[in-house]
Amino acid sequence: MSRPAPTARPTSWWLSALRRRAERQDHQYEAKPEPPRFEDDVQRRAALKFFNAAFRAEESGIRQAHELAGDVAAWDAELAEVLRLYGNEEGWHRELLEEFLTELGGRVEPMGRVTSTLYRVYARAKRMDSIVLTNLMFETIGSTTYRMALRNVSQPAARRMLTILTRDEAFHVPLNVHFLRRVLQREPGSPRRLQRLYLLLFCSLTLLPLASRPKARAFDGIATRDLMRAYALELGRLFAREHDFALKPPALLLRLLGISVRELTHDHAASPTSVESAERAIDREHVQVHAL
Ligand SMILES: [Fe+2]
Numbered sequence: 001m002s003r004p005a006p007t008a009r010p011t012s013w014w015l016s017a018l019r020r021r022a023e024r025q026d027h028q029y030e031a032k033p034e035p036p037r038f039e040d041d042v043q044r045r046a047a048l049k050f051f052n053a054a055f056r057a058e059e060s061g062i063r064q065a066h067e068l069a070g071d072v073a074a075w076d077a078e079l080a081e082v083l084r085l086y087g088n089e090e091g092w093h094r095e096l097l098e099e100f101l102t103e104l105g106g107r108v109e110p111m112g113r114v115t116s117t118l119y120r121v122y123a124r125a126k127r128m129d130s131i132v133l134t135n136l137m138f139e140t141i142g143s144t145t146y147r148m149a150l151r152n153v154s155q156p157a158a159r160r161m162l163t164i165l166t167r168d169e170a171f172h173v174p175l176n177v178h179f180l181r182r183v184l185q186r187e188p189g190s191p192r193r194l195q196r197l198y199l200l201l202f203c204s205l206t207l208l209p210l211a212s213r214p215k216a217r218a219f220d221g222i223a224t225r226d227l228m229r230a231y232a233l234e235l236g237r238l239f240a241r242e243h244d245f246a247l248k249p250p251a252l253l254l255r256l257l258g259i260s261v262r263e264l265t266h267d268h269a270a271s272p273t274s275v276e277s278a279e280r281a282i283d284r285e286h287v288q289v290h291a292l
């Protein structure tokens with residue numbers, strides 16, 4: 001059976017898209033809704049936990065992207081610039097979230113045990129392909145959580161924040177697929193090692209809702225099993241179409257969560273990693289945000 005070649009875009013395409021986005025970043029979203037109000041303090045505390053987790057993801061995103069930009073500059077100045085602009089978008093999210101945490105009557109809190117372990121392991125990654133793959137998978141679960149939360153959250157200020165994040169992450173996921181492809185072209189490394197890392201991250205991230213649900217569920221209303229299934233589905237879909245990476249998801253875990261191979265490959269254009277979805281996500285004002 002012949003498989004269609006994955007659609008890809010050159011670095012210059014990503015660079016011009018990011019430059020266009022950077023011009024419009026700051027003066028958008030000026031109309032702010034009323035300050036956030038919640039049903040009760042349990043819900044407000046859960047919202048604080050939710051957006052604190054988002055803050056940590058953005059913080060790690062900007063740091064890794066800018067560090068990679070420094071390394072990549074030696075062999076691909078254009079890609080380095082793409083990484084820098086991408087990191088800036090994460091920096092912008094970090095600022096928005098910091099401000100939003102204050103509006104919620106809270107602040108940036110120290111990380112919990114599970115989160116800090118996860119980021120400590122990530123920060124130790126040295127190989128560029130490991131860093132990019134990890135980042136891509138973090139982006140995927142972030143964007144999945146935001147989209148699912150949008151289905152349940154009705155509070156206008158929180159919805160505004162979730163919509164901004166969802167829109168941008170829709171662009172970041174396929175962008176990270178481009179990074180991974182470029183890094184592997186430059187330094188192929190061991191496919192087995194990358195496959196092992198993919199499996200390890202896949203399983204750890206799919207189990208993450210067991211730790212996050214008790215803290216954030218009163219805000220986002222997402223059940224543990226639903227979020228685990230959605231993480232596994234989106235992480236599995238990541239490479240279901242990009243055959244050149246030859247990364248295979250853990251079959252047993254997918255089966256346990258009731259995900260079939262067909263579901264992974266179904267509806268190509270809607271795949272979060274596709275260039276089609278990046279194209280739809282370039283212009284923020286035209287992006288249609290779909291709750292999952
Ligand atoms: Fe972000």
Ligand SMILES: [Fe+2]
Nearest residue numbers: 061139169172
């Ligand atoms: Fe992102």
